[in-house]
Amino acid sequence: AQSVTQPDIHITVSEGASLELRCNYSYGATPYLFWYVQSPGQGLQLLLKYFSGDTLVQGIKGFEAEFKRSQSSFNLRKPSVHWSDAAEYFCAVGAKDMRFGAGTRLTVKP
Amino acid sequence: EPEVTQTPSHQVTQMGQEVILRCVPISNHLYFYWYRQILGQKVEFLVSFYNNEISEKSEIFDDQFSVERPDGSNFTLKIRSTKLEDSAMYFCASSLTARDLHFGNGTRLTVT
Numbered sequence: 266a267q268s269v270t271q272p273d274i275h276i277t278v279s280e281g282a283s284l285e286l287r288c289n290y291s292y293g294a295t296p297y298l299f300w301y302v303q304s305p306g307q308g309l310q311l312l313l314k315y316f317s318g319d320t321l322v323q324g325i326k327g328f329e330a331e332f333k334r335s336q337s338s339f340n341l342r343k344p345s346v347h348w349s350d351a352a353e354y355f356c357a358v359g360a361k362d363m364r365f366g367a368g369t370r371l372t373v374k375p
Numbered sequence: 376e377p378e379v380t381q382t383p384s385h386q387v388t389q390m391g392q393e394v395i396l397r398c399v400p401i402s403n404h405l406y407f408y409w410y411r412q413i414l415g416q417k418v419e420f421l422v423s424f425y426n427n428e429i430s431e432k433s434e435i436f437d438d439q440f441s442v443e444r445p446d447g448s449n450f451t452l453k454i455r456s457t458k459l460e461d462s463a464m465y466f467c468a469s470s471l472t473a474r475d476l477h478f479g480n481g482t483r484l485t486v487t
Contacts, residue, residue: 297474299476301478307480307481308466308478308479308480308481309418309466309478310478311475311476311477311478314474314475316474355417355418357418360473360474361406361423361430361431361473362420362423362431362433363408363410363420363476364420365410365417365418365419365420366417367416367417368417368418
């Protein structure tokens with residue numbers, strides 16, 4: 266069965282610092298992988314997705330993620346975090362029955 | 376840009392009552408989904424719907440739940456005899472290809 270693990274429940278970074286949010290997945294075939302962001306009281310906004318091809322994918326708001334099959338990982342990165350990036354981030358795998366990780370809450374210090 | 380719309384944004388109901396959550400998917404999309412998120416927890420898959428029938432459903436989606444596409448534009452989730460633990464944010468999503476889901480802003484259901 267497909268599943269997603271986000272090992273970090275809460276991460277705090279300083280504004281301007283780099284960011285990496287971890288995601289590990291379990292899936293029987295080549296996975297479809299996604300990162301979503303959720304601001305408080307809001308819906309889910311797609312940041313980026315991986316279906317196939319180039320393992321480094323670029324998304325909106327300056328985010329990128331790298332698919333590493335050997336590590337079953339799809340970590341999200343941003344070189345310089347902005348205060349507006351504070352939110353909950355969800356990694357997801359699959360398609361017809363997309364499974365989400367538990368989320369990582371990002372706090373940005375001034 | 377077209378978007379998925381959900382109504383109402385907040386629904387309060389008494390335990391044991393039936394509720395219907397409504398969604399208008401993006402107009403040319405073919406695949407429809409409901410997810411829920413209990414406060415502070417992960418987003419959980421409930422059901423997917425394609426070609427006027429359920430294509431996948433999770434263990435959460437028991438006989439208490441049903442989905443319907445009553446006309447060409449709406450997609451509804453009905454919860455019969457609501458329980459306190461049904462309190463959650465319910466998200467509708469739609470997709471053209473079943474690979475790329477577009478989510479609505481959710482309906483917050485509060486069961487008292």
